[in-house]
Amino acid sequence: xxxxxxxxxxxxxxxxxxxxxxxxxxxxxxxxxxxxxxxxxxxxxxxxxxxxxxxxxxxxxxxxxxxxxxxxxxxxxxxxxxxxxxxxxxxxxxxxxxxxxxxxxxxxxxxxxxxxxxxxxxxxxxxxxxxxxxxxxxxxxxxxxxxxxxxxxxxxxxxxxxxxxxxxxxxxxxxxxxxxxxxxxxxxxxxxxxxxxxxxxxxxxxxxxxxxxxxxxxxxxxxxxxxxxxxxxxxxxxxxxxxxxxxxxxxxxxxxxxxxxxxxxxxxxxxxxxxxxxxxxxxxxxxxxxxxxxxxxxxxxxxxxxxxxxxxxxxxxxxxxxxxxxxxxxxxxxxxxxxxxxxxxxxxxxxxxxxxxxxxxxxxxxxxxxxxxxxxxxxxxxxxxxxxxxxxxxxxxxxxxxxxxxxxxxxxxxxxxxxxxxxxxxxxxxxxxxxxxxxxxxxxxxxxxxxxxxxxxxxxxxxxxxxxxxxxxxxxxxxxxxxxxxxxxxxxxxxxxxxxxxxxxxxxxxxxxxxxxxxxxxxxxxxx
Amino acid sequence: xxxxxxxxxxxxxxxxxxxxxxxxxxxxxxxxxxxxxxxxxxxxxxxxxxxxxxxxxxxxxxxxxxxxxxxxxxxxxxxxxxxxxxxxxxxxxxxxxxxxxxxxxxxxxxxxxxxxxxxxxxxxxxxxxxxxxxxxxxxxxxxxxxxxxxxxxxxxxxxxxxxxxxxxxxxxxxxxxxxxxxxxxxxxxxxxxxxxxxxxxxxxxxxxxxxxxxxxxxxxxxxxxxxxxxxxxxxxxxxxxxxxxxxxxxxxxxxxxxxxxxxxxxxxxxxxxxxxxxxxxxxxxxxxxxxxxxxxxxx
Numbered sequence: 001x002x003x004x005x006x007x008x009x010x011x012x013x014x015x016x017x018x019x020x021x022x023x024x025x026x027x028x029x030x031x032x033x034x035x036x037x038x039x040x041x042x043x044x045x046x047x048x049x050x051x052x053x054x055x056x057x058x059x060x061x062x063x064x065x066x067x068x069x070x071x072x073x074x075x076x077x078x079x080x081x082x083x084x085x086x087x088x089x090x091x092x093x094x095x096x097x098x099x100x101x102x103x104x105x106x107x108x109x110x111x112x113x114x115x116x117x118x119x120x121x122x123x124x125x126x127x128x129x130x131x132x133x134x135x136x137x138x139x140x141x142x143x144x145x146x147x148x149x150x151x152x153x154x155x156x157x158x159x160x161x162x163x164x165x166x167x168x169x170x171x172x173x174x175x176x177x178x179x180x181x182x183x184x185x186x187x188x189x190x191x192x193x194x195x196x197x198x199x200x201x202x203x204x205x206x207x208x209x210x211x212x213x214x215x216x217x218x219x220x221x222x223x224x225x226x227x228x229x230x231x232x233x234x235x236x237x238x239x240x241x242x243x244x245x246x247x248x249x250x251x252x253x254x255x256x257x258x259x260x261x262x263x264x265x266x267x268x269x270x271x272x273x274x275x276x277x278x279x280x281x282x283x284x285x286x287x288x289x290x291x292x293x294x295x296x297x298x299x300x301x302x303x304x305x306x307x308x309x310x311x312x313x314x315x316x317x318x319x320x321x322x323x324x325x326x327x328x329x330x331x332x333x334x335x336x337x338x339x340x341x342x343x344x345x346x347x348x349x350x351x352x353x354x355x356x357x358x359x360x361x362x363x364x365x366x367x368x369x370x371x372x373x374x375x376x377x378x379x380x381x382x383x384x385x386x387x388x389x390x391x392x393x394x395x396x397x398x399x400x401x402x403x404x405x406x407x408x409x410x411x412x413x414x415x416x417x418x419x420x421x422x423x424x425x426x427x428x429x430x431x432x433x434x435x436x437x438x439x440x441x442x443x444x445x446x447x448x449x450x451x452x453x454x455x456x457x458x459x460x461x462x463x464x465x466x467x468x469x470x471x472x473x474x475x476x477x478x479x480x481x482x483x484x485x486x487x488x489x490x491x492x493x494x495x496x497x498x499x500x501x502x503x504x505x506x507x508x509x510x511x512x513x514x515x516x517x518x519x520x521x522x523x524x525x526x527x528x
Numbered sequence: 529x530x531x532x533x534x535x536x537x538x539x540x541x542x543x544x545x546x547x548x549x550x551x552x553x554x555x556x557x558x559x560x561x562x563x564x565x566x567x568x569x570x571x572x573x574x575x576x577x578x579x580x581x582x583x584x585x586x587x588x589x590x591x592x593x594x595x596x597x598x599x600x601x602x603x604x605x606x607x608x609x610x611x612x613x614x615x616x617x618x619x620x621x622x623x624x625x626x627x628x629x630x631x632x633x634x635x636x637x638x639x640x641x642x643x644x645x646x647x648x649x650x651x652x653x654x655x656x657x658x659x660x661x662x663x664x665x666x667x668x669x670x671x672x673x674x675x676x677x678x679x680x681x682x683x684x685x686x687x688x689x690x691x692x693x694x695x696x697x698x699x700x701x702x703x704x705x706x707x708x709x710x711x712x713x714x715x716x717x718x719x720x721x722x723x724x725x726x727x728x729x730x731x732x733x734x735x736x737x738x739x740x741x742x743x744x745x746x747x748x749x750x751x752x753x754x755x756x757x758x759x760x761x762x763x764x765x766x767x768x769x770x771x772x773x774x775x776x777x778x779x780x781x782x783x784x785x786x787x788x789x790x791x792x793x794x795x796x797x798x799x800x801x802x803x804x805x806x807x808x809x810x811x812x813x814x815x816x817x818x819x820x821x822x823x824x825x826x827x
Contacts (some may be wrong), residue, residue: 407608408598452760473759489761 018080018128020175023241024241025280031504033079036125036170037384038198038460038501040239041304044386046502050509054480058524062510063101065519067092067168071495073514076125076170076384078133079503085133085147086519087123087170090470093135095150101521105150109137114416118166119183124236124498125170126516127178128196134178136167141195142180152437154201158182158194164415165189170236174246174277177204181233183250188418191231193248193273195280205280209233209250209268217267228412230254231269235299235382238314243332245283246275247304247317251297257365257405258293265290270298272319272495273482284334288321292358293346293364294405295376296322301385303394304331307441318387318440320396322378323347326443327355340443342436343379343398347372365405375403377454384458384499386467389468391438393446395467395481399454401431435469435477438483444528447484458499460511464512468511470496476513476520483524492520542767596664599657603650612668619645621669634662638771678720678807680800685808688801697768700812707754707768708791709738713814723809727802730789740786741765745779754790 020035026032026039030047038044044195051059067088077086079097079165083104086098091109093408096102121138125362126145132153133145138488139161144153158180159165172179177195185191191209196202209231219440221229230253237248253269255263270289275282288298302317307328309316317331322433324345328338341348348357373379377399385396412418438444457470466487467479472495478488494516502511512521572615612619627637629698635658641649653661689695697708704711717754725732734740736755743751743763751773753765763775763783775781797805 162566406601408601437705450756471760475760 008200010241018173020173023129030502031079031375031499032081033077033503034198035078035127035172035239036236037074038300039439042238042301042384043303043385043461044459044499045388047463048504048509049462049464050392050504051061051462051466051502051505051511052485053466053480055524056464056466059478059488059490059511059522060524061490063294063521064521065094065096065103066236067094067517070517072122072495073214073516073519074122074124074168074498075511075514076513077372077376077514077519077520078093078126079126079501080128080147080510082145082505084503084519085126086514087135088517089123091121091123091137093133093145093150094128095147096519098521099390099521100505100510106151107141107145109135109141109152111137111139115139115161118164118187118189119168119234119380120166124168124171127173128178129178130172130205132198134171134173135196136169136171138166138168140165140167140182140184142167142171142178142194142201144178144198144201155199155351157187158198159192162415163189167234169234170244171193172236172239173198177277179237179246179248179277181235181237181248183228183234183366184236184297185232185254186253186256186342186418187407187411187415188228188230189232190227191233191269192277193233193237193246193280201330204222204486204510206277207273207280207282209273212265219268220264221516222261222263224502225264225266228254228418229266229269230256230418230447231266232297233299234297235301236303238302238317239277240304240331240474241299243315244277245331246277246343247302248273248275248333249297249299249319251299252292252295255412256293256295258407259364266292270296270323272298272302272317272329272334274331282467285335286327286329286355287336288319288325288327288357292323294323294372296329296374296378299323299382300327300378300380300451301382303387305440309337309441316440318394320380320394320398320438322380323357323372324379325357326394326438326440327350328440328443329355333449342438342443343380343400343434343446344373344402365407367407368405369404371404373402374399375401376405377401381456383390384457384460386459386461386499387440388461389465390465391437391446392439392441392461393467393481393508394440395435395437395459397451397455397459397469398434398436398448399431400433402429403456403488413430417522433471435479435484437465437467437481438487448524449479449484449486455496457496460500461503468500468513470513470515472496474515476500476515490522492516492518553821582669586773592660592663593667594659595657596662596667599653599661600664604661605646612665614719616746619719620665622773631662634665635659638662672803678803678810680802680803680807682804682808682811685806686803688797689808692797692805697791705768705770707766707770709735711809711812714812715810716813720806720810723801723806724790726803727797729793730791730794731787732794734789736791740784740788740790742784743780745775746781751775755785 023034027036060295075087077084085097087093093107097103103187117138125132131147133147135143138157141155143155164184166183168183178198179195187218193207195204210226232251233524237246239246250268250271253266264316268285270292271285271287273285289296315331317329318325324343325339326342339351347363382395417514433455434448436447436448451471453472455471459469460512467481470476474492474494476490476492492515501512612620641647696703698704699710700712737753739757751766756766758765766774
């Protein structure tokens with residue numbers, strides 16, 4: 001046998017085999033980007049420094065991949081051994097050569113004709129386990145795709161699209177399971193988190209984010225309001241392999257802005273839940289916004305950090321919440337450690353000792369309108385934050401925008417939106433945005449950089465001392481992680497709605513930023 | 529909100545507001561001959577209407593109307609106002625409907641939008657939803673619209689318009705500058721009171737796309753114009769000679785957003801001149817000149 005062929009056969013089983021162990025140790029292979037967040041803890045930092053504060057000014061466009069789907073792109077590509085795997089709207093997935101941008105295969109999900117969707121066809125990306133990719137479809141199916149060919153292996157219904165369930169998130173692969181959530185929080189769904197067997201597509205467990213009769217937390221819902229209680233789970237969670245716990249953000253109660261029909265705290269909406277990865281059993285929960293009436297989903301990234309906390313090492317989970325507060329919780333037991341406002345807010349006086357917000361009066365939507373900060377879209381949202389171990393700071397986009405909330409009696413009709421009220425931008429005020437560096441130990445701002453508009457772009461950190469991010473005007477930018485100095489920028493031509501990634505192939509570092517219908521990849525001139 | 533495609537918040541409309549407008553060939557009602565200068569005016573005053581509104585709504589708590597009202601607030605109120613009495617978009621309660629007055633016309637306008645304006649198409653609405661919206665609009669527009677005379681002579685008003693130098697900033701049809709808002713359909717899209725206010729007190733409501741900006745450059749040069757676009761790093765202005773000025777913010781020393789409109793207040797016109805001018809503006813509904821309007825901005 002030809003020795004090259006033999007060598008090829010020997011290495012073949014290793015390439016594109018994304019084992020659970022590889023994902024656990026994802027940060028030890030910074031050349032790859034193995035999960036939606038890049039690692040189980042959603043730290044989004046990569047130990048790659050070929051592109052750094054000294055040479056980022058020479059960053060140039062290396063290739064462009066056209067998805068053929070115009071409009072918003074929210075995908076975050078995976079990178080596995082030189083190949084990018086990414087999604088676009090309308091149910092597409094692509095495999096792309098990481099050095100050239102040339103397409104290897106295209107997959108399109110065959111959606112049944114005339115399917116009525118709650119939440120559009122946005123897709124935020126894929127999970128990979130073994131040789132398979134996993135994608136959630138707009139009509140709330142989970143599909144398994146052969147990573148080598150782009151052919152579909154199986155599909156399983158997560159929840160019925162006819163009941164307004166939808167899917168936009170990238171799945172999370174843990175051990176032999178694929179964990180997913182659902183969209184549809186504006187349509188009176190009952191939220192859930194599901195685990196599927198990665199091989200067979202059989203459901204392994206389900207966690208209802210709105211507890212049913214007899215379950216703890218059910219008493220936080222008046223009457224039958226739990227049946228259409230919302231609690232969507234539309235963003236990917238994180239995972240601690242040592243504790244074997246999954247951390248998943250739960251969205252708004254339904255109807256979004258009318259609380260009278262669902263008196264009570266409305267658990268587990270606007271909460272973080274910690275679930276046993278094998279069984280889906282609830283270990284603990286923390287509710288950021290009890291009885292929310294402003295659509296402040298808690299689906300923002302639950303980032304896992306090991307911090308020096310008042311002299312002792314603690315396993316914490318941190319979140320910049322849509323309600324304007326930055327939270328630190330003990331992730332072993334959910335203990336509240338700190339909350340500090342990071343944006344303008346006029347709804348809470350502060351937190352009590354247990355971390356329950358002390359709400360200010362007159363914050364409910366009214367017929368005449370109630371001006372409140374943050375607005376409906378929140379001071380933070382699903383845009384990924386990142387953490388740089390060298391500075392010890394948390395980097396995230398901040399939306400400074402307030403809304404006027406108007407009340408209106410809600411009418412629930414299956415399949416129809418169920419807001420129960422209306423909000424509009426406070427039109428006499430200019431919105432703006434910030435890229436903020438914050439010390440997660442204190443909640444103190446270390447630096448910020450002002451954007452003209454409130455952003456929707458996430459961040460990424462590298463050991464080159466850089467923070468990459470994008471703004472609502474379409475600028476893709478690199479900042480010095482230490483001081484927030486802008487070191488490089490490029491106008492991508494449309495607003496950036498997702499977070500960049502970095503990877504390395506054959507010793508060369510690349511940075512990739514999806515924007516609109518294109519995926520842009522940059523690098524610096526190779527060393528002579 | 530899930531960050532996906534939330535048509536019920538019409539984010540695209542918000543964006544579209546910052547786009548230049550190109551009005552289509554007017555589809556409106558025929559205008560009155562010059563010797564009978566009339567426009568449509570509501571029979572009820574705005575204040576009286578507000579008092580009446582809750583009564584009319586509670587008197588008709590029909591499920592369709594209530595559903596339509598909810599749909600209206602979520603999808604249409606951003607432009608047409610919470611009570612449909614207009615805002616950025618035309619008043620639908622007490623002003624003539626320029627794209628047809630029948631239920632079928634209204635349904636088509638909602639479904640297809642108005643090409644060339646910021647009125648988007650709402651193709652995703654079900655038939656029931658569109659019907660509810662029309663029911664709601666009918667319920668609030670019971671304040672019957674009738675033709676009343678606008679005092680003043682539009683022909684004389686036209687001379688005042690020219691004499692006062694309005695075309696130096698405003699365009700009607702193919703004539704005039706695009707520095708200020710295009711007025712080719714102004715009589716159709718704005719109520720008389722709004723027109724009066726715009727003439728005598730233009731700073732009362734400045735559309736964001738006509739906001740004035742003063743920039744002092746690092747070399748000391750001072751630039752003044754209408755803000756065409758702005759982002760984190762750049763600014764594009766249009767100066768009174770209709771030239772686009774490109775500014776990089778790192779070249780700018782100081783940036784000031786004008787509180788005052790760039791338009792001078794015409795508050796010294798004689799009452800008769802003002803009335804004639806308003807009569808002229810009110811008569812411009814887009815059909816008078818019969819031309820396809822090519823310029824942007826109808827506010």
